[in-house]
Amino acid sequence: MIAALRGILPRSREVLLFSLKHMGVLAVFGGVLILLGSSPLTPERIHELVLSKEFIYIFGLGGRVELYGF
DSSP: OHHHHHHHHGGGHHHHHHHHHHHHHHHHHHHHHHHHHTTSSOOHHHHHHTTSHHHHHHHHHHHHHHOOOO
16 A cells, blocks of 8 residues: 555646646536527527537547547
8 A cells, every 4th residue: 555655646746737637628618518508699509509418428528639638
């Protein structure tokens, strides 16, 4: 257990920064989805598109690609 902690501790800052970036990207994408899905200025066609499961899935994958770089 001690050896595992010694191996992890030097990289804990990298893990923390990565986690914060991940949460930030997901928050931004979530905010955009909420804004597009609930804004009265957005046309009905866009509402239907943004609230579809396919769009949310693809949008989520785009966030993962942006974050992880693949």
